[in-house]
Amino acid sequence: MRWEELTGDAFVTAVEQSQGVCLVTLSVVEQHGHHLPLGTDTFIGRAVVTRAAAIEPAVVFPDYIFTQIPEARHLPGTIAIDPDLMVQLLDNVCREIARNGLTKIVLVNSHGGNTGLISLFNMLQLYRPRDYVVYLVQPMMQLFSGTIDVPWPHESEGHAGPGETSIILQERPDLVHMDRAPDDDEGVALGRLRDLQAAGVQTGIWWYADHPTHYQGDARLATAEAGDRLLDAMAQAVVQAVRAIKADEETQRLQDEFFAGSHAPLAAKRSEQ
Numbered sequence: 001m002r003w004e005e006l007t008g009d010a011f012v013t014a015v016e017q018s019q020g021v022c023l024v025t026l027s028v029v030e031q032h033g034h035h036l037p038l039g040t041d042t043f044i045g046r047a048v049v050t051r052a053a054a055i056e057p058a059v060v061f062p063d064y065i066f067t068q069i070p071e072a073r074h075l076p077g078t079i080a081i082d083p084d085l086m087v088q089l090l091d092n093v094c095r096e097i098a099r100n101g102l103t104k105i106v107l108v109n110s111h112g113g114n115t116g117l118i119s120l121f122n123m124l125q126l127y128r129p130r131d132y133v134v135y136l137v138q139p140m141m142q143l144f145s146g147t148i149d150v151p152w153p154h155e156s157e158g159h160a161g162p163g164e165t166s167i168i169l170q171e172r173p174d175l176v177h178m179d180r181a182p183d184d185d186e187g188v189a190l191g192r193l194r195d196l197q198a199a200g201v202q203t204g205i206w207w208y209a210d211h212p213t214h215y216q217g218d219a220r221l222a223t224a225e226a227g228d229r230l231l232d233a234m235a236q237a238v239v240q241a242v243r244a245i246k247a248d249e250e251t252q253r254l255q256d257e258f259f260a261g262s263h264a265p266l267a268a269k270r271s272e273q
Contacts, residue, residue, distance in 0.1 A: 021245060023060050028072075033213070090121060105135065110139075115138075142234050144157055169222055170225075
């Protein structure tokens with residue numbers, strides 16, 4: 001049930017059918033090598049939650065692209081939102097979703113670069129009382145973890161590599177230009193900060209240091225059939241998560257308990273004595 005496709009009357013029914021669960025895919029607009037569209041993460045996220053919601057009813061929020069991508073600002077077509085606005089906007093969107101009766105908000109990450117943002121955003125939920133819960137789900141981890149059977153070695157995977165390329169071949173083959181996929185070592189990390197990395201040190205420029213063209217792996221190994229399997233596996237991961245979330249009654253209770261104590265921690269402590 002896509003939010004933007006519902007009438008106002010149908011929306012009321014959708015909230016009930018979804019048991020208050022709303023799926024929000026977090027993607028970006030950025031370069032994906034030379035052969036994939038700028039909206040690759042959006043297309044992937046949309047396909048995953050569409051398949052998942054067809055199995056386990058949920059309201060699907062319109063495509064959300066305003067997340068973390070400053071590392072691609074040197075490449076054409078990137079939309080990089082200011083950091084404070086990024087967090088405020090996502091918080092505002094979650095509050096609006098909850099105001100409309102969907103109080104179990106599932107952020108489904110479809111962009112690897114969002115890991116830091118969503119971890120921070122998750123913890124920021126603890127700063128003020130909320131009558132809703134934000135859950136994080138990362139099905140893209142299945143794509144890069146090597147847990148799904150695919151016809152290429154794990155070391156060939158990566159950003160705009162065979163996994164993402166396979167999915168877009170399955171979903172939007174009209175937007176894939178396989179003739180532009182590099183046939184050299186462009187997808188291999190340059191290792192320009194290898195000494196720091198070996199010492200366990202990371203900087204904000206780390207991704208650019210290794211992959212300045214936003215290409216990693218070997219996309220030539222991609223197949224539409226593999227893309228279909230990847231989508232099914234990621235959708236099933238979301239389905240499993242949604243079912244657990246629908247059954248969850250403890251998180252909201254714990255949030256309320258936490259906020260009651262955090263409002264006046266000394267008074268809460270004295271009441272325990």
